[in-house]
Amino acid sequence: MVKAVFIDFYGTLVHEDGAIIRKVSQIIFDTGVVQNYSDIGSYWWNEFQTMFHNAYGESFVTQRELEYRSLQKTIEHFHSTADAAELCEMMFRHWTAPPAFPKAKVFLEACLVPVYIVSNIDTSDINKAIAFHSFMPDGVFTSEDARSYKPRSELFAYAMRKTGFSPYEVVHIGDSLSSDVKGAGAAGIKAIWINRSDKTVPDGVIAVNNLLDIFGTSFFRE
Incomplete structure (x- = not known):
């Protein structure tokens, strides 16, 4: 796990x-x-x-x-x-003040391991959005912090350095094959693709349709 x-x-x-x-x-x-x-x-x-x-x-x-x-x-x-x-x-x-997806807050509250937001956005804007929804992640790391955007590896490396976790101890979740799945992979991190539109899933990619399905993946059953 x-x-x-x-x-x-x-x-x-x-x-x-x-x-x-x-x-x-x-x-x-x-x-x-x-x-x-x-x-x-x-x-x-x-x-x-x-x-x-x-x-x-x-x-x-x-x-x-x-x-x-x-x-x-x-x-x-x-x-x-x-x-x-x-x-x-x-x-x-x-x-x-973006609309949240259904179960987003439920996922954050139900996850049994720490959850850190890793985002290609300015720090002030995402902090306002997080406060707007009363989300309570364990940490937030932005492109502005790392001075680099996903899919480059610097933002993932920055998040690992700040949290102390190795690539093998974390999983990255995101809706973009390029920024999230390939970007995380370039940093040695396995990823889960949020595929809400039921697009064709590339070979080797782990995909789910919604956030709560993540808990049924092998990452959370080991």
Whole structure:
């Protein structure tokens, strides 16, 4: 049996900001020069990902700043009259008060080993979100702490260093195959994929449909 759980936050315990992103994209579509609505999301995502993957160590940039920069570039690209700061605030409000998934709080309270949140988000925002739901994890480690984002290994290494656990003593839980499953694997940590959409499960990946099913996996039955 594992001695501790590392768990992702957005997309795992609480909802991502997909609905807000669609609303922001619609505003850019309505105020810009755009032929296809889908082009907005594609361009914005590519800009964000480029900046995101270069943000580590001395070049680290907070999630809020990455969001603002990528959105500003998107607005400019599509000649929109929208205000990047105003649109970002819509996302930031979601980050600090996101809806929780059913049983998220039950999982945190029922887990018999310590649970540590490991998240690609700014420290202040996630602390506000945790307080909003009255979650009580045993610790919180963010990209801002480690100056690195998942799937790079630095955030996982930082969490292990702070908790004193080895890779073999923890399991990481998350909804992203790339950031959570592959990222944890690169740090030597086994992972459980939260697959709520019943997508095809890659070979070698342990997947569950909801948080409470995690207790039925081999990690909690050894």
